[in-house]
Amino acid sequence: MAQNPFPLGKDELLKAYRTMRTIREFEERLHVDFAKGDIPGFVHLYAGEEACATGIMMHLNDNDRIASTHRGHGHCIAKGVDVHAMMAEIYGRSTGACRGKGGSMHIADLSKGMMGANGILGAGAPLICGAALAAKVRGDRGVGITFVGDGASNQGTFLESLNLAAVWNLPVVFVVENNGYAESTAMEWAVSCDSYVDRATGFGMPGVTVDGTDFFAVYEAAGEIIRRARDGGGPALLECNMVRFYGHFEGDAQTYRAKGELEAIRASRDCLTILSERVVEAGVIGRDELQAIDREVNALIEDATRAAKAAPLPAPEDLLRDVYVAY
Amino acid sequence: MSRKISMKQAINEALDLEMRRDPTVIVMGEDIVGGTGAQGEDDAWGGVLGVTKGLYAKHGDRLMDTPLSESAYIGAAVGAAACGLRPVAELMFLDFMGVCFDQIFNQAAKFRYMFGGKAETPVVIRGMVGAGFRAAAQHSQMLTPLFTHIPGLKVVCPSNAYDAKGLLIQSIRDNDPVIFCEHKNLYGLECEVPAESYAIPFGEANVLRDGDDVTIVSYGLTVHRAMEAAATLVKDGTEAEVIDLRTLSPIDWDTIVESVERTGRLVVVDEAHPRCNLATDIAAFVGQNAFGALKAGIQMVTAPHTPVPFAPSLEDLYVPSADSIASAVKRTLSPKGASPRIAA
Numbered sequence: 244m245a246q247n248p249f250p251l252g253k254d255e256l257l258k259a260y261r262t263m264r265t266i267r268e269f270e271e272r273l274h275v276d277f278a279k280g281d282i283p284g285f286v287h288l289y290a291g292e293e294a295c296a297t298g299i300m301m302h303l304n305d306n307d308r309i310a311s312t313h314r315g316h317g318h319c320i321a322k323g324v325d326v327h328a329m330m331a332e333i334y335g336r337s338t339g340a341c342r343g344k345g346g347s348m349h350i351a352d353l354s355k356g357m358m359g360a361n362g363i364l365g366a367g368a369p370l371i372c373g374a375a376l377a378a379k380v381r382g383d384r385g386v387g388i389t390f391v392g393d394g395a396s397n398q399g400t401f402l403e404s405l406n407l408a409a410v411w412n413l414p415v416v417f418v419v420e421n422n423g424y425a426e427s428t429a430m431e432w433a434v435s436c437d438s439y440v441d442r443a444t445g446f447g448m449p450g451v452t453v454d455g456t457d458f459f460a461v462y463e464a465a466g467e468i469i470r471r472a473r474d475g476g477g478p479a480l481l482e483c484n485m486v487r488f489y490g491h492f493e494g495d496a497q498t499y500r501a502k503g504e505l506e507a508i509r510a511s512r513d514c515l516t517i518l519s520e521r522v523v524e525a526g527v528i529g530r531d532e533l534q535a536i537d538r539e540v541n542a543l544i545e546d547a548t549r550a551a552k553a554a555p556l557p558a559p560e561d562l563l564r565d566v567y568v569a570y
Numbered sequence: 571m572s573r574k575i576s577m578k579q580a581i582n583e584a585l586d587l588e589m590r591r592d593p594t595v596i597v598m599g600e601d602i603v604g605g606t607g608a609q610g611e612d613d614a615w616g617g618v619l620g621v622t623k624g625l626y627a628k629h630g631d632r633l634m635d636t637p638l639s640e641s642a643y644i645g646a647a648v649g650a651a652a653c654g655l656r657p658v659a660e661l662m663f664l665d666f667m668g669v670c671f672d673q674i675f676n677q678a679a680k681f682r683y684m685f686g687g688k689a690e691t692p693v694v695i696r697g698m699v700g701a702g703f704r705a706a707a708q709h710s711q712m713l714t715p716l717f718t719h720i721p722g723l724k725v726v727c728p729s730n731a732y733d734a735k736g737l738l739i740q741s742i743r744d745n746d747p748v749i750f751c752e753h754k755n756l757y758g759l760e761c762e763v764p765a766e767s768y769a770i771p772f773g774e775a776n777v778l779r780d781g782d783d784v785t786i787v788s789y790g791l792t793v794h795r796a797m798e799a800a801a802t803l804v805k806d807g808t809e810a811e812v813i814d815l816r817t818l819s820p821i822d823w824d825t826i827v828e829s830v831e832r833t834g835r836l837v838v839v840d841e842a843h844p845r846c847n848l849a850t851d852i853a854a855f856v857g858q859n860a861f862g863a864l865k866a867g868i869q870m871v872t873a874p875h876t877p878v879p880f881a882p883s884l885e886d887l888y889v890p891s892a893d894s895i896a897s898a899v900k901r902t903l904s905p906k907g908a909s910p911r912i913a914a
Contacts, residue, residue: 308653342686351685358652359685363676369645370677376646377653380596380632400672403642410637565687566721568745570773570820 245526250463251301256522259301259458261536263293263515265326266317268544270489273316273333276548277493283335286347289317291456291488294514295420296321298461299388299481302469308356308374310367310389312420313348315360318390324352330547336554343557344565356385365391365398368417372404375413386414386472393434394425396442405446408478415478416468417443420455422487427499443480455483456514459521486512571765578621578757580731581696584738585622585658587767589629592656595742597622598634598643599660606635618662619698619757640666644695645673648747651693652681656742661697663709664751667716678747679722694741696750699727700791700841701878701889703754710878710885712790712841715848717749718819724772725818727751729793731761733816736770743769753791773820777829781809784899785829787852788839789815791889792871796839798892803899810899818848826852827860834865835902839890844872869898 249256270290276282289296292314300321303309311318319329324340332339333347340350351359358374361367371389378385391401396419408415419439423430436442443450451468453460461483468479486508490497497505522528575583589595602622604615616623626633636643640661647659661667667674674695681689701710717725724746728734734752741748778793779800786796793814800810811829815821830836836856840849849870856868871890879885 310649340686341684341688344686345684349684351681351689353652353685353689358649359681361677363672366645366672366677369642369673370649370652372642373646373649373651373655373657374653376596377650377655380594380650380655400641400645403637403639404645406637407639407642407646411634565683567724568682568690570724570746 247527248525249459249522249527253527255301256528257532257536259297260518260522260533261540262297262300262321263458263518264536264540265543266290266293266296266320267515268540269316269320269326269329272544272548274489274493281552282333284346285492285494286333287314287492288489289314291486291508291514292420292422293317294458294461294518295418295455295483295485298458299418299465299469301462302466303356303386303388305354305356306383306385308358308371308385308387310358310371310374310387311360312367312390312392312395313360313362313364314392315348315350319350319352319357319360322357323355324350324357326543327547327550328352330551331554334551334554335556336551337557337561338550338554342561344561364395365400367391368401368404369407371415372407372411372413375408375415376411378414384473386416386469388416388418390418390420392425393419393421393423393430394428396439397433405443405448405478405480409447412475412477414472414475416465416472417478417480419480419482420485421482422485424487424491424499426491439480439482448478448480450480450482452482452484455485456512456517458514458518485514572762573765574760575731575763576758576760577728577731577734577752578619580735580763581621581738581752582623582625584735584742586625586628588739588742589625589632591767594654595656595658596632596634596650597625597658597660598636598647600636600638600662602660603633603635617660619754621757622660640670641673644670645677647693647695648673648678648691651678651691651747652689656692658694658696658742661695664697664699664713664749665708665711666697667713674747674749675720675723679720682746683722690745691747692745694738694748694750696738696752698754699751700753700755701873701885702791704880704882704885706880707877712873714751714818715842715846718848718851722747723819724748725751726772726816727753727790727818728816729753729756729790729814730759731763733770733776735763736768737816739767740769740772744772751790755791770816772817773822774816775822775825776814776816777811777825778814779810779812781811782833783808783810784835784837784902785811785813785826785833786837786839786895786899787813787815787826789818789848790841792839792841795890795892796895799895799899802892802896808899808903815848823855827856830856830860831863834863836864837869837871837895837898837902839871839895841873841889843875844870845875847872866902866904869901871895871898
């Protein structure tokens with residue numbers, strides 16, 4: 244076996260690949276089943292963006308908290324939320340992560356530090372400031388990570404939170420997942436500055452831009468600023484430039500894209516392909532080992548889907564449950 | 571030991587006692603310490619009206635001044651609550667809810683239900699409500715109906731120092747998000763308040779005055795106007811029962827219905843605007859559940875459907891007065907059907 248040139252050991256590399264493959268397979272399966280009409284409501288898929296969630300979450304533990312977005316499945320999986328509970332939630336079943344009452348846009352598991360996907364864009368940023376404040380008050384070295392897309396990076400909540408985190412010196416990392424589109428609107432048009440690094444500088448914190456399709460680039464940049472936040476060095480911003488393989492939501496005809504754009508990004512900017520080629524070419528991991536993971540992940544998603552479809556619906560009395568702790 | 575203190579002092583005392591009792595209680599808001607980062611004295615203000623004055627000296631960094639940035643710090647209070655702290659966030663004037671309402675009604679209020687009962691968000695958002703301070707349209711509103719409309723929020727509005735202390739202590743200990751509404755024109759009002767800690771349970775109205783002829787229901791400042799009206803009505807031989815709701819969500823339906831079943835007449839007084847407010851809510855509930863007991867049409871006395879005016883002469887007309895409440899009582903005593911139509 245060749246010498247490992249990567250910043251992670253083989254087990255960790257396999258874990259990263261498994262996480263990314265699980266996200267991809269989860270989303271691809273939803274893409275197929277949504278088109279069949281099996282899934283209520285609407286879903287926003289994370290396929291194409293797996294390296295970002297995974298490269299960041301590899302540095303976190305259950306004590307660290309994240310606030311996610313409407314496109315939250317990848318964050319959930321990378322943060323360790325149970326895939327069966329997620330799938331059941333998306334199917335509106337009582338075995339779901341939120342007992343079927345949240346759905347795709349509100350999957351949460353506070354025991355894993357996952358404070359919820361969020362249907363309100365930019366709303367996670369103030370919440371994660373609070374999570375980071377709680378960690379700071381307790382002195383438990385926990386950090387908070389909030390994700391926004393390039394779209395929600397224009398929300399007042401996000402910009403106010405950059406300022407608050409800097410003023411209170413909170414252990415927060417603001418991750419801008421720049422996939423180039425706010426729904427259908429181009430980032431180049433809607434974001435007034437040329438670089439998110441400039442925006443971070445304006446709020447008195449370091450900013451880093453990385454190729455979000457390169458797992459290692461995300462992993463290394465995130466590691467440094469998360470360590471800094473954990474050690475009391477304060478907040479930072481990480482921009483991950485990435486690609487979205489599907490529309491804003493499922494059913495989006497994506498007429499705003501350039502001709503051939505999707506084919507091109509799938510061919511040249513698939514983060515899973517990039518990661519597997521690198522580890523295989525380096526001789527650290529065999530292709531057969533990755534294929535074995537693929538088979539296991541396929542079986543997991545198949546099982547989660549079958550279980551979700553067979554799971555009981557919430558009981559009628561659940562309609563009125565859990566509005567308050569006590570009322 | 572009991573002594574006379576103002577509602578402002580009672581709120582300060584409740585915060586102090588709960589911070590002593592529970593290290594997870596933190597207090598944040600704009601200028602609640604005052605003078606942070608400035609050259610002058612520490613703890614310079616204790617809030618714009620001095621409600622939190624002196625707490626920084628006792629509790630240090632657990633009192634946190636914030637940037638003028640309501641969305642960020644109210645959201646941070648909500649997030650910290652979901653992560654095990656018990657934050658009390660001062661929103662100064664609850665009119666400012668407009669800029670941070672998402673963090674309250676889409677986040678705090680929904681976490682528990684939306685996450686399948688697996689979250690608790692014990693945050694208190696407290697601030698001033700109400701007119702009569704010559705503070706004009708954006709610093710004077712009684713927005714309580716906006717809050718009571720939202721499932722997941724609890725809404726408290728005390729009318730005196732004793733209730734303010736006990737209800738704020740309960741609010742901090744409560745495991746749901748609470749909007750704590752402090753009428754700015756009651757801050758200076760004094761009454762007997764025990765020095766020790768006590769909690770007043772939610773959903774228990776206070777019957778301030780017994781009477782068999784008519785039930786008057788209100789909350790906040792207008793409770794006092796209702797008591798004035800009741801005192802004048804005695805001259806005509808009318809004994810009014812006056813109910814102070816204290817908490818608006820949950821609300822003590824039993825006490826209201828029990829009283830109306832005895833008196834047969836109801837006047838509801840609300841400083842909020844007339845459409846879809848506490849008065850209409852209570853009138854509808856009584857109409858549905860105690861119609862047979864009613865001897866006259868239910869009367870509502872509210873602020874008009876206008877913003878709060880600045881000119882003192884107009885603002886004095888805006889808030890329900892003792893006279894308008896007494897007139898409403900008299901209408902319920904007229905023969906059935908003889909009431910003039912009251913414009914909303």
